[in-house]
Structure formats: C-alpha cells, structure tokens
Amino acid sequence: MDPSPRESESGPRGIPGRSPGRPRSQGRPGLPQVLFAACELGLFDLLAEAPGPLDVAAISEGLGASPRGTELLLEACVPLRLLDVDTRGGTARYANSELARAYLTSRSPTGQRAMLRYLGSTTYRCWAHLADAVRWAGLSRPPGGAGAGVMTPGGGAGAGGQQGSCPRCAPGCGGPGALQRGKLSLCPDAGHRRAAPEKQWSALQGDRRVRGQDEGTGHLWVLPRMLTMSQGEDTFLLLRQGSNQYLRAFGVPAGDLFAAIYRSPAERLQFTRGLQEIWSVDGRRVLTAFDLSPFRTVCDLGGGAGALAQQCASLYPGCRVTVFEVPEVVQTARAHLPLPTEGQVGFREGDFFADPLPEADLYILARVLHDWSDETCSRLLASVHHACRPGGGVLVVERVLDADGRGPLAALLGSLNMLLQAEGRERTAAQFRALLAAAGFGGFALRRTGGVHDAILATKALPEAGHPGARGQ
CATH class of the missing domain: 1.10.10.10 (Winged helix-like DNA-binding domain superfamily/Winged helix DNA-binding domain)
Incomplete structure (x- = not known):
C-alpha cells in the first residue's frame, strides 16, 4: 500500500x-x-x-x-x-x-485487510490475463490480420475471413453456424449437431479459443485453428475485443464492470468494506485539499457504504451528504456497515447513468471516472453539470498522472488494472480538465495530496460573478 x-x-x-x-x-x-x-x-x-x-x-x-x-x-x-x-x-x-x-x-x-483480500481474490486473478488484454485492447479485428477469419450474423465469412462459418467444421463446410438473434446455430449436418441445435448466447462460456466479438457488427472474430467447438456439456466462451478479463477469470459477463466484484453477497461486502478502509487512510487528505465548507448539500456518487461521506460530514458539520448508490450496495451498507452519522448522511438508491441525480451544491466522484471511457465519463459529467446548482461544483478524486503521462508508477499500474477490470484508465490533469470543460465546468484546480489519491475541484458558473468553495484555487 x-x-x-x-x-x-x-x-x-x-x-x-x-x-x-x-x-x-x-x-x-x-x-x-x-x-x-x-x-x-x-x-x-x-x-x-x-x-x-x-x-x-x-x-x-x-x-x-x-x-x-x-x-x-x-x-x-x-x-x-x-x-x-x-x-x-x-x-x-x-x-x-x-x-x-x-x-x-x-x-x-x-x-486494509478487506481491500487486500479483494485484491487477492479478484484483481490479482485478472492480472493473469494481462498479455491477452494488451493484445486485444480496443481492437475491432484480430491484430495483424494474418489468417484471421470472421463469422458474421447469418453465416458465411466476412471480409478477409474464412469461408464457411460452422464452428464444428473445417473452413469450407458452408454450414450456417452463425450469430442469430442472440443464439449460435450449429451446422445442420446431423453428425455435427446435438439434440438441441441452438445454444443460448448467454451460455457461451468455457472455450478460450473464441477470441472476441465486434459489438458494432456482431461479427465473431476467430482464427482458423480455433474453429473447433467442443461437444461436451460445457458451453462456450465469448470474449469481445478490448474487454476486461472478467469472463476469463470468473466466467461472468464482461459487459458489467461490477459483475465480478459483486459476484456474490460475500464478495460485494468485502469490496464495500475495502473502500471503507481506503478512505480511513486517504479520506481526510482528499476532503481537505480544498475548503468545501461553502457547499451545504453534497452528493457522493457511487459512494459505497458512505465512508467518505461520513468523513465529509465530520469535517464540515454544516453540510448534509447524500450517498447515491445502486440498491444492492445500499442494502449491504445498511445491513453490515451502518453509519454513526445517519441523519447528516443519508442514502438514495439509483444508477447514476440511468436515473436522475439528486440536486446538490457539490458532487463527489471518488475512484469513479477511472473506470470508464472518455465517452462514458463525458455523459456522466454532463448529467452532473445539469443537476448541479449554479455556483456548485464537482470534486474528482483519482490518481492523477504526471503531465507527460509517464508516472507515477502507481498510476501507470492503475491504468493497466483498468484495462483488466474496467474500460477506463488513469488520466493527466490536462485530460481531466478537458473532460470537465466539455461538460461545462470551469475553475479547474488540482491538488496533489501526498497520498494515494489526488483531488480536483471544478465549478459550475454562477449567473453572475463569484462562487463558493473558491479558497485554495
């Protein structure tokens, strides 16, 4: 640590x-x-x-x-x-x-015991697949193109692909083994079919030879030597290019970034406790990097069980903090990690990508933006700006890369971890400034805290000059 x-x-x-x-x-x-x-x-x-x-x-x-x-x-x-x-x-x-x-x-x-146990049981298992994550990150077709084929929806080969897409046969079979409305149809040859000729798309797990799917077209990218499909009871693995490694490490869908972290109630509780522990070390640093006392209502988006919110309430007694979290995390927090400051800190269930955000003077995004792509971050920040009261702001808490993007080492390793577990990366101050400015926030200021995480404050302009929380900028 x-x-x-x-x-x-x-x-x-x-x-x-x-x-x-x-x-x-x-x-x-x-x-x-x-x-x-x-x-x-x-x-x-x-x-x-x-x-x-x-x-x-x-x-x-x-x-x-x-x-x-x-x-x-x-x-x-x-x-x-x-x-x-x-x-x-x-x-x-x-x-x-x-x-x-x-x-x-x-x-x-x-x-930090719970966080270390989470790292050992979840994060470290994803790192076993780092080479493959690097090989496929962000690609829409196999790297190099040599010998690569593509099975398209409806059968046949895509451009530059192998003729014949039946996954049971050698190239040239001509069978319609294809992606059809979420299902994979096997070759119509009776010798190549099971009693049930179709397997549910959601059940495709367990065969690492299938390398990826282009989400834009539905094309399934394969290599010729990977066209054999097992006939056992086990179903088949599907990996999309550039995805996290949850499917390989845990057999859970790669599309849900928290599917592995929340794969059981026990794992969800362990991760939630781990976040509590992180803020026991670093919370005060990031919350005192700026004077937040002018902000009377605070909303901690994705704030877990409320550890950072609790510290904010303790440091700034005049504020009230709402933790905006998905229902299962709120239920876990209330059952296992009750807050002593209930009243000054409260929970509201919701998904900050799908549901309206509570109106507030200040929004906290702590260890959130690094999970997501620039496009997804832009959508979230636009929603925050829309809900934020004029003169309010957003406090971003992340590991911030140096200006040249070549350090510190912890942030560089953090980016690799995002490649393995999410879809985002760690960013430089300039990259954060650009994201925030595009969403309408100004008054950008970065504070290096000397701890694991740094703090960024950006504000939404008042109808006229002046805004709260300006000290330290």
Missing part, C-alpha cells in the same frame, strides 16, 4: 538494520500472494489478539493450517517486514511488525 508508517532507524527483531516501513518486493514472483494468503488465513489478526509472540506450533493451530506450510509462510513474511521474529532461546516466535499493526489487522482504524 502507498500509505505507510514513518520508517524507524531500528529494524525488526531478527533483521538488524532493516526498517519496518514497507515491504521490499524487488520484483520477485509470489510476493503479493504471500501478503494475500496471510490476510486470507487471518495471520495478522491471530497475532494481534495473542498476549505475546507465538511460535510456529501455536500459529499453525490457531490458523488451522499445516505446521510446514505455516513455517514457510512465516519465514517469508519476516524479510517482507510483515512480521518480527525473536529467536532467543532457540525457538522462533513471531509478532506483527509495525506495518502489520497499522495496516493489516482488523482492529486497526487504518487496517
């Missing part, structure tokens, strides 16, 4: 001279998984609740894990500065490091 405790001069026990500030990855494989596994097993919470350092046997029993596996995990955690070890007396005893106490236990107010 980017935020970390101040490094001290004395190292952890058993590692002289090494500071507990943050783990050193040095680009070695497996290091993220050490952290993810330790969080999933509950290692740091076990040690936090213990009366003192524990040996391997006690930790193994507490985790319900094998002694050998536990010992190997503990040994890897020490040089990563996740654990301290005391070897006096000939027996190794382990305790949480300063870093782990601050960020890896459930009891810490700045703990």
Whole structure:
C-alpha cells in the first residue's frame, strides 16, 4: 500500500538494520500472494489478539493450517517486514511488525485487510490475463490480420475471413453456424449437431479459443485453428475485443464492470468494506485539499457504504451528504456497515447513468471516472453539470498522472488494472480538465495530496460573478 508508517532507524527483531516501513518486493514472483494468503488465513489478526509472540506450533493451530506450510509462510513474511521474529532461546516466535499493526489487522482504524483480500481474490486473478488484454485492447479485428477469419450474423465469412462459418467444421463446410438473434446455430449436418441445435448466447462460456466479438457488427472474430467447438456439456466462451478479463477469470459477463466484484453477497461486502478502509487512510487528505465548507448539500456518487461521506460530514458539520448508490450496495451498507452519522448522511438508491441525480451544491466522484471511457465519463459529467446548482461544483478524486503521462508508477499500474477490470484508465490533469470543460465546468484546480489519491475541484458558473468553495484555487 502507498500509505505507510514513518520508517524507524531500528529494524525488526531478527533483521538488524532493516526498517519496518514497507515491504521490499524487488520484483520477485509470489510476493503479493504471500501478503494475500496471510490476510486470507487471518495471520495478522491471530497475532494481534495473542498476549505475546507465538511460535510456529501455536500459529499453525490457531490458523488451522499445516505446521510446514505455516513455517514457510512465516519465514517469508519476516524479510517482507510483515512480521518480527525473536529467536532467543532457540525457538522462533513471531509478532506483527509495525506495518502489520497499522495496516493489516482488523482492529486497526487504518487496517486494509478487506481491500487486500479483494485484491487477492479478484484483481490479482485478472492480472493473469494481462498479455491477452494488451493484445486485444480496443481492437475491432484480430491484430495483424494474418489468417484471421470472421463469422458474421447469418453465416458465411466476412471480409478477409474464412469461408464457411460452422464452428464444428473445417473452413469450407458452408454450414450456417452463425450469430442469430442472440443464439449460435450449429451446422445442420446431423453428425455435427446435438439434440438441441441452438445454444443460448448467454451460455457461451468455457472455450478460450473464441477470441472476441465486434459489438458494432456482431461479427465473431476467430482464427482458423480455433474453429473447433467442443461437444461436451460445457458451453462456450465469448470474449469481445478490448474487454476486461472478467469472463476469463470468473466466467461472468464482461459487459458489467461490477459483475465480478459483486459476484456474490460475500464478495460485494468485502469490496464495500475495502473502500471503507481506503478512505480511513486517504479520506481526510482528499476532503481537505480544498475548503468545501461553502457547499451545504453534497452528493457522493457511487459512494459505497458512505465512508467518505461520513468523513465529509465530520469535517464540515454544516453540510448534509447524500450517498447515491445502486440498491444492492445500499442494502449491504445498511445491513453490515451502518453509519454513526445517519441523519447528516443519508442514502438514495439509483444508477447514476440511468436515473436522475439528486440536486446538490457539490458532487463527489471518488475512484469513479477511472473506470470508464472518455465517452462514458463525458455523459456522466454532463448529467452532473445539469443537476448541479449554479455556483456548485464537482470534486474528482483519482490518481492523477504526471503531465507527460509517464508516472507515477502507481498510476501507470492503475491504468493497466483498468484495462483488466474496467474500460477506463488513469488520466493527466490536462485530460481531466478537458473532460470537465466539455461538460461545462470551469475553475479547474488540482491538488496533489501526498497520498494515494489526488483531488480536483471544478465549478459550475454562477449567473453572475463569484462562487463558493473558491479558497485554495
């Protein structure tokens, strides 16, 4: 994690001279998984609740894990500065490091355990498909074109494609295996058909040889060697070019950016808790980058369970904050993460792409725009501008790229992650300025916070000169 405790001069026990500030990855494989596994097993919470350092046997029993596996995990955690070890007396005893106490236990107010578990169970699995995401990002036809074919709606081959689109046969079959009103028809040859000659489009999962679909034309892009279709009970995978990798990683539709994140109530709760944790570290920084006290009504769009809204209400007691979220997230928040400031902070269910936005003086878009393409962001910002009261504004909270787009590294990696999990990217200040200006916002100002996220404030002009929230611009 980017935020970390101040490094001290004395190292952890058993590692002289090494500071507990943050783990050193040095680009070695497996290091993220050490952290993810330790969080999933509950290692740091076990040690936090213990009366003192524990040996391997006690930790193994507490985790319900094998002694050998536990010992190997503990040994890897020490040089990563996740654990301290005391070897006096000939027996190794382990305790949480300063870093782990601050960020890896459930009891810490700045703990990041839920977010790390989400990264391990969802984000990291998408990164296994990075090469394919890079290969197909934004393409409307296979890269290079060599040997590429296309199956078109209605059968036959598209321009430059293979003749004969039956996915069961070699090129030249001439069968009408085609995309027809959301279904895939197999070859009419009795030897190539199952009892049910059509398979539902929505059920096409499991065969990585089908490479993509052009959403504009419905064409299914394939390569000649990929024309064989399995005859088993399993159905077939369909990937559209430039899509996120949810279908490959989880078998869920790529068109819904939150289908994998919300793939079960437990996963939805974990992600929602993870966002709560992020704002426990970075919320105050982004909310005090500008003086927001003139804005009396605030709407946090896609604000999760309301952690950032709660901090806003605490920092600016004169405001009232509405969290605008989809119903399932609001229900999760009310059931599992109730707010102590209910009254000053409230929820309104809705989809900010489909439903009218509540009128407000200030809209917060925190970690929202990076999910979406420029076109989608423009539509959302236009809706925000339309709903915003004159003199109001929008606070955008994102990782902002340097002017040349070549750093910082965390933002560059964030863009790759958007390639894998969404359809957007991280952006430069100039790119944010252009999006906001096109929607009608002016008074653009960027504040680097020194934390994970930066803050941008832009305003909607008053009918006459002057607007609230101008301090710091």
